[in-house]
Amino acid sequence: MKIIDNIKELKENIKSLNGSIGLVPTMGALHDGHKSLIDKAVKENDNVIVSIFVNPIQFCAGEDLDKYPRQLQLDAKLCEEAGVKIIFAPKVNEMYDDDKNNLTLICPSYSVVDKLCGKSRPGHFDGVCSVVAKLFNLTKAHKAYFGQKDAQQLFIIQKMVRDLNFDIEIIPCPIVREKDNLAMSSRNKYLTQKDRLDALNISKALFEAKKLAQTNTATKRAIIDNSLSLMKDLNVEYIEFVDKNTFMEQDEIDKNTLVLIAARTKETNTRLIDNILLWELV
Numbered sequence: 001m002k003i004i005d006n007i008k009e010l011k012e013n014i015k016s017l018n019g020s021i022g023l024v025p026t027m028g029a030l031h032d033g034h035k036s037l038i039d040k041a042v043k044e045n046d047n048v049i050v051s052i053f054v055n056p057i058q059f060c061a062g063e064d065l066d067k068y069p070r071q072l073q074l075d076a077k078l079c080e081e082a083g084v085k086i087i088f089a090p091k092v093n094e095m096y097d098d099d100k101n102n103l104t105l106i107c108p109s110y111s112v113v114d115k116l117c118g119k120s121r122p123g124h125f126d127g128v129c130s131v132v133a134k135l136f137n138l139t140k141a142h143k144a145y146f147g148q149k150d151a152q153q154l155f156i157i158q159k160m161v162r163d164l165n166f167d168i169e170i171i172p173c174p175i176v177r178e179k180d181n182l183a184m185s186s187r188n189k190y191l192t193q194k195d196r197l198d199a200l201n202i203s204k205a206l207f208e209a210k211k212l213a214q215t216n217t218a219t220k221r222a223i224i225d226n227s228l229s230l231m232k233d234l235n236v237e238y239i240e241f242v243d244k245n246t247f248m249e250q251d252e253i254d255k256n257t258l259v260l261i262a263a264r265t266k267e268t269n270t271r272l273i274d275n276i277l278l279w280e281l282v
């Protein structure tokens with residue numbers, strides 16, 4: 001496995017690869033959620049590239065860019081054991097000009113972008129789409145793997161690929177959870193013991209939402225009330241019901257309902273997201 005930190009070497013190495021290329025874009029601090037993406041990519045491709053890049057332009061002012069966990073050596077061990085061919089871990093100035101106000105960006109501008117995470121993180125999806133597009137171009141990957149925990153990100157990237165005709169297949173991968181159902185996230189590292197206990201109520205609210213929906217008697221309002229009472233020790237940013245195919249908000253639940261939650265823990269102000277399809281078979 002090679003760890004490459006510059007574009008010139010990445011391009012040379014890609015030229016010498018035979019067969020299909022799978023890309024797993026990450027910001028590092030890899031956990032079992034990432035590992036499930038990498039394992040799937042290794043199964044489905046002749047070569048797998050994992051990018052590890054804490055992308056500054058997708059963080060808003062005051063967010064956790066500086067403290068975001070960076071652990072390249074540990075990440076490299078996980079990748080090597082999983083059968084990854086190349087880790088691409090560039091420095092910021094390899095990816096962007098010094099003047100961050102003077103870049104060509106991809107700025108998706110339809111309504112889904114400004115909702116949910118886009119509402120509290122203005123410009124976030126411009127940063128995500130721009131870096132992902134660069135990674136697609138640089139790696140010439142045939143398939144790219146994204147986790148369904150970031151459901152809105154996945155939706156926006158799938159649409160970008162369609163709208164801009166990228167020649168790449170996006171492979172959605174299921175959410176991976178800890179034994180107690182907390183959705184895996186690199187940001188779980190920030191949690192104190194108390195935060196972590198409180199955070200469990202996010203997945204609890206989602207699993208209860210699913211149970212309630214499947215009784216066929218619960219309304220959206222009843223599900224929201226139950227969720228908010230479970231999450232009383234968190235600062236809930238949103239609990240939203242959207243159609244999984246359009247990301248349009250729903251007034252009533254139906255077979256396509258995806259429930260999404262974003263909430264901050266009280267001790268460390270860690271922002272966590274999670275989601276569930278109400279009618280997906282367990």
Ligand code: PAF
Nearest residue numbers: 025026027055128131150
């Ligand atoms: O989901 C992430 O880790 C990031 O948003 C991504 C897709 C790697 C882009 O920086």
